[in-house]
Amino acid sequence: MATQFLEDNFAPVGREHTSTRLEVTGHIPEYLDGRYLRNGPNPPAGTDPETYHWFLGDGMVHGVRLRGGRAEWYRNRWIRTPHLAGVLGEREAAASTGPGANTNVIGHAGRTLALIEGGLPQWELTEELDTIGPCDFDGTLPGGYTAHPKRDPRTGELHAVSYRFGLGNRVQYSVIGTDGRARRTVDIEVTGAPMMHDFSLTERYVVFYDLPVTFAPDQTPVAVGAPDPLRAMAGRGVSALPYRWNPRYPARVGVTPREGDNGDVRWFDVEPCYVFHPLNAHDAGDRVVLDVVRHPKMFDRELHGPEEGTPTLDRWTVDLSAGKVLEDRLDEHGQEFPRVDERLVGRQHRYGYAVAAGNGFSGSGALYKHDLAKGSASTLSFGAGRLPGEFVFIPSHVDAAEDEGVLMGFVFDAATHRSELALLDAATLETVATVHLPDRVPHGFHGNWVPSV
Template structure:
């Protein structure tokens, strides 16, 4: 049985590189002093195509160091969780399973002087060195045990990280947290939700935290099928179904389920048509009782582009999937996602849902200095069917309603692009966009630098290998960018 998420540029690479001499076309802007990092799944060992889900592959971080107009190095490293470390050392990695074996494969950020490889759903995150070697598990100096999220948001005014974490063992709760600039949790809030959703991302404004409680939920049937002998599956499913979404799952059951959920396997979450679709709005300093819930049309949102307050309303720009993990259980491929705007009218108690762009797109980004504030521009990757990257980068102008498109040509496939300002006080559009572009003709990737205003190529740094299609990355400057 084939699996598109193991083919073409979804297929893993087999080598780690340390390259200090890189060919460059064009000129690298001298204001770029830092590392462009990107994380994604890259199974180390042979996997079963029938069972493999793209989200479950071992994590690999790719990085390029830029300074003084030069590309100093390219490195790619597997994140060494216990299973990966054992396999790389020639040991039997099959004894490692459960959440400890899941790869930190989804995002990579810099915070409080550390580089962090991120994942969600209760699995551990890992600290890396500046050169991308694994230091070890991170729990923010013991202040936030139990997993984190793939999508924290940095408040541009305070520098703190805000996040919403989920894990099926928490039952009908997700956790909102704030990590201070020293890398320690200063605030956590448990928020009740309908059941056990896959809450991949959230939104932050100046005054509010927004939760996306949508109908992709933990599937007892899928988890039991992977962890329980056939003769016991029906009663086990009934027991787990009765608990998940109502109470915190008891530790023995959590251990049983997590014990069989290993790296490079299937994902125990799927579309649940009986689950209500809604969003919750909580004041930043509020608690569970302060969350107001609003119904929306059934859909799924992996990634909001940004959010901001507008008088008595909260404006959410999101990439909307009509459904997710319903028919396709190997990765996101249920039709083209659209760019939508949801305006939550707090006074009237309702949500206005509008379509901004109906062309398939994903991996939306804004200028990180405007997270939680009104933005003019946003960037997204064209997407076919929900997963396969198209050949273009979109730039949205929300003042004029226009969309510019940069095609890369000749079958080249761009990944997520991130914005970097020319300097701390530069205007929203004054800077560059950084992202990997795969060329199937050469089977290699370039780190491509675009002028954010014109979308013209400024420079391309040619890598010795390809960077497989992955998830998220960030620019980590050598010196922290000052807050607004």
């Protein structure tokens, strides 16, 4: 049985590149000194399409180094778990411990970290993207992390909410300091065992999305009681994700003060749905404003990837005094991978960026720039057969305006069967520069600009 998540530009690439002669069209701004990195699934040959789930392909990080107005290199590297290194013939094969971290890649405390969720290991990489080994933040945060930490722009600390099967009806809120060590962890009780992919952070609060996609051992081919379903399934060659839409599970959001504990969480009902990615959140007096990409449901009928209806940009306003949530639609067009100026994480924002999408994450060749002050959106179409991934914003200087800088992301061109790194003027969406890559970058997940230190 074929799955679209192994076809066209979802299909993995089979080669790692180190390219130091990159063709550039346009002019790369001199202020860009760092690496654009992006992570995504790239399973090796022999993957079974009947059991493959897009979220569980072995991780591969792609990166472009920019400095002095030049593109110095492009590299792509698999995350070298012991099992994958054996599959690639580089060492004796080891038992699988699940997919290598395939969801996000960040820089923090001098480390380059490839991230995943669900209790699987995080992996540290070199500057050139070779694998160093698992990372548990110097032993201060064992048992897994998340794909979506949020950096407090004031302190530089990483805030995160992690879930895993072994925690049962709990998720863990953590704060990692600028020294790369966890300074605080708090267990938060939830309804059951949700797939809590992301969370929101404001200047005052942490927000939890306890939504009806939950662990479902009776619907997946894994022995009940296995200590870690993802690892057990991967070890047996089974890749189906063990989480399903659960219409009996209450949909709600939880709000707690940053320095609160489990007893301080207040829960608020919302209409059943699923949220992979919030755009941003901020405080507004006795209200908490949440801008989210809302899916009507997830993993109900489509079990190979996210294809369960049109994801829209919505605003949820949590009224702490009235004890309820007001749900509004900001934009009805399908979209995913929302991003904001990282200097405004947890603070009121005007602009947000997202990739146009059909059902789930299927790209449709356009990028949206939302002006939330005006209630309008600008659209950039990349043309026939040209599909963008997630774009991130990089300011032109420390005190730059919210859209004064560039947007950066990979674009796949079906005509040439290659990808490019596109740099756009964030104010106008006009192309500033294009870095032409030697191969294609498969559709994947998240990335970030990691500036040089």
